[in-house]
Amino acid sequence: TKVFPPLLLKLLFIQFRGVVEEVLPALREQSVSVFVLGQEEQEEGGARVEGVKTLSRGKIQQASDQPLDPQLRSKATIKSPTLYIYTSGTTGLPKAAVINHERMTLAGSMQAFAGVTRDDVIYIYLPLYHTAGFVMGLVGAIERGNTVILRRKFSASQFWDDCRKYDVTVIQYIGEIMRYLCNTPKKDNDRQHKVRLAVGNGIRADTWSEFLERFGDIRICECYGATEGNVGFVNYIGKVGAIGRENFIHTVGNPYALIQYDTEREEPVRDSRGFCVKVPKGETGLLVAKISSRAPFSGYAKSPQQTERKKLKDVFVKGDQYFNSGDLLRIDNEGFVYFMDRIGDTFRWKGENVATTEVSDNLLMVECIEEANVYGVKVPGHEGRIGMAALTLKDNMEFDSKATYEHVKTSLPSYSRPRFIRIQNSLDVTGTFKMMKVKLVNEGFNPSVIRDRLFYLEDKEGYIPMTQEIYSSITDGKLRL
Numbered sequence: 004t005k006v007f008p009p010l011l012l013k014l015l016f017i018q019f020r021g022v023v024e025e026v027l028p029a030l031r032e033q034s035v036s037v038f039v040l041g042q043e044e045q046e047e048g049g050a051r052v053e054g055v056k057t058l059s060r061g062k063i064q065q066a067s068d069q070p071l072d073p074q075l076r077s078k079a080t081i082k083s084p085t086l087y088i089y090t091s092g093t094t095g096l097p098k099a100a101v102i103n104h105e106r107m108t109l110a111g112s113m114q115a116f117a118g119v120t121r122d123d124v125i126y127i128y129l130p131l132y133h134t135a136g137f138v139m140g141l142v143g144a145i146e147r148g149n150t151v152i153l154r155r156k157f158s159a160s161q162f163w164d165d166c167r168k169y170d171v172t173v174i175q176y177i178g179e180i181m182r183y184l185c186n187t188p189k190k191d192n193d194r195q196h197k198v199r200l201a202v203g204n205g206i207r208a209d210t211w212s213e214f215l216e217r218f219g220d221i222r223i224c225e226c227y228g229a230t231e232g233n234v235g236f237v238n239y240i241g242k243v244g245a246i247g248r249e250n251f252i253h254t255v256g257n258p259y260a261l262i263q264y265d266t267e268r269e270e271p272v273r274d275s276r277g278f279c280v281k282v283p284k285g286e287t288g289l290l291v292a293k294i295s296s297r298a299p300f301s302g303y304a305k306s307p308q309q310t311e312r313k314k315l316k317d318v319f320v321k322g323d324q325y326f327n328s329g330d331l332l333r334i335d336n337e338g339f340v341y342f343m344d345r346i347g348d349t350f351r352w353k354g355e356n357v358a359t360t361e362v363s364d365n366l367l368m369v370e371c372i373e374e375a376n377v378y379g380v381k382v383p384g385h386e387g388r389i390g391m392a393a394l395t396l397k398d399n400m401e402f403d404s405k406a407t408y409e410h411v412k413t414s415l416p417s418y419s420r421p422r423f424i425r426i427q428n429s430l431d432v433t434g435t436f437k438m439m440k441v442k443l444v445n446e447g448f449n450p451s452v453i454r455d456r457l458f459y460l461e462d463k464e465g466y467i468p469m470t471q472e473i474y475s476s477i478t479d480g481k482l483r484l
Contacts (some may be wrong), residue, residue: 026111058367081105087304088134088230099304100231106301107138110228114173116237117202117224121148125173126166128154130434134230135177135203149173157436159183163218166196176203179374179436182210185217186373194219202226205437207364208244215300227342231313233300233326234259234292236340245339245423246332257298260325261288261332262318267351271315287333287343291315291325300326319384331358348440350379350388353418357390362421365414366392369407371400376422376430376438380447384480392421393443395430402426403456408465422484423448424458424466450474457481 030037037055048125053316085107089097102110125144128340129136133260144151152169162184165171180203194217202224206214211223227246228235234257236247263272271279271289282288294314295298302310315325331343343359350358359377366375379388396402402424411420425448431439450457450469457469476482 022299056160057220060381061159081108084301086138089132090230096307098231098306101301101304102134102138102230103301106148107142109139110134111142111146113139113202113226113237114147114149116239117200118203118222119143119147119149119173120202123147123172123200124150124152124170125175126152126154126169126171128157128162129175129177133435135175135435139202140175152414156181159187162332163190163193163196167192170197172196172197173200176201177205177435177437179205179432179438181206182212183436184431185210185213189217193217200224204228204246209364209367211243228341229328229330231301231303232328233257233294233298234290234293234328238339242339244341246342247340249334249338249340255284257292259290259292260319261286261290261334264289264331264346266346266349266356269346271318277317278320279315284334284336286294287331289346290328290330290332292328293318294326298326326403348378350390352379352387352389354387355418362390362392362415362419365411366394366407366421368414369403369410370387371396371403371406373397374430376440376443378440378444380423380444382484383478385484389423389484390419390421391423391443393425393427393430395427400456402456404466408460420460422460423469424460425453426456426458448474 027037032056038058039055040058048292049370081104081419083104084101085104086102088102089099100409114125125140127136127140127144130141131137131141141151152165152171154165158179166174181201196218198218198221200222204226206223206225211225215221215223223238223241224239225246226235227237236249238245238247240248242248260279262284265272266272269290274280279291292298300310300313302313313327313329316326317323329346331346331349333341333343335341344360348359349356350359351400357379359379362377363375366372366377373393376393378391378393380391382389394402407424425443431442433439446453448457448459448469450471451474458466459473461467473482477484
């Protein structure tokens with residue numbers, strides 16, 4: 004327990020007040036109670052904040068430990084909303100997804116499915132305002148009855164020390180976390196821990212292999228799903244790089260499909276009858292899942308327009324409705340499922356689709372590059388979007404333009420090579436360590452606007468410093484890309 008001095012408590016409360024006071028009227032109209040944890044009733048200038056109740060340690064200890072009156076939940080059903088969880092907001096503004104009791108129970112059972120027992124100690128450092136940390140982590144631990152080690156914020160340098168100190172046996176991961184751990188300096192005690200299982204999503208295939216080689220025999224249970232989605236996969240076999248494997252029971256009980264998607268028109272491809280077209284095995288397609296009583300889509304709180312946008316209608320027959328995951332996946336001939344890209348991230352250039360994850364993975368193989376965030380930017384007078392990459396560099400290393408050019412030239416087709424490189428001190432990520440692209444896309448490649456170092460891929464020469472003269476030549480149409 005962290006104890007704050009009175010002055011800091013007052014400062015924290017003042018900060019909290021400034022954040023919440025403008026929405027208090029709307030909260031009161033909806034009969035929403037707002038509580039703040041504190042030592043005593045918090046006041047500023049002798050006046051309490053109307054609508055905010057303080058929960059002091061004394062009040063909590065005085066509260067009854069008897070079960071609540073069942074009548075308080077008499078109208079609640081398994082379909083009743085439990086909480087709102089905001090989506091990550093990697094390609095747009097976060098939306099409040101409605102999570103009901105049924106969904107909470109299913110997501111909370113992920114630990115049981117992965118083989119977590121009541122004797123395990125799980126390490127949770129992810130924010131509790133997202134599905135992974137709260138529902139799959141904390142709620143899952145309550146369902147299992149195991150021990151939870153909560154850390155306020157992720158620390159790559161302290162991660163394994165915490166695991167050893169608290170005898171952690173299960174860890175959660177998401178996004179780039181596993182790569183952050185692999186990028187820490189190697190130590191003699193890297194394999195000295197009790198961690199036996201890692202549960203999460205978003206690990207790259209190369210990081211997966213590197214993690215196991217360095218930190219030992221840890222079973223990785225990679226899974227896939229969206230906060231608001233009605234379909235998910237679990238890689239219960241442990242196939243490196245796969246997010247899951249399809250099976251007959253899954254496809255019958257929860258119908259889904261991968262369909263052709265036009266990245267230029269930003270919509271699914273439809274045949275002459277107006278229906279969507281499934282992709283053959285081994286090809287990349289947009290994941291859609293049928294909306295039914297068994298696989299519902301609850302949508303977003305008080306946002307019917309956003310909810311409707313996530314629905315695809317008349318997909319395979321007239322009148323059907325499918326949830327649009329927004330994710331491009333691939334299923335191989337053995338039924339293993341692989342994540343390829345987000346439809347908002349994939350872009351089209353020179354008549355070809357460019358998968359940003361593939362380009363990022365290739366850039367990370369260059370010695371000097373620590374992180375890579377790839378996206379497409381508009382170029383005046385050109386169709387589609389051209390590739391650009393925001394990079395961070397490894398400590399004490401400079402951008403090696405020659406090595407980067409030689410690598411992309413030999414490993415990527417010409418249309419997917421990043422034409423512009425932006426060097427940053429750090430990359431913007433969400434609370435769940437997913438890279439953010441919207442701001443980068445909007446800023447483009449104008450050197451008079453961007454203060455970071457920029458490089459331009461000159462044909463046959465490689466990456467050269469981006470200048471205002473080059474920018475003007477491109478925007479004026481004198482330099483064709």
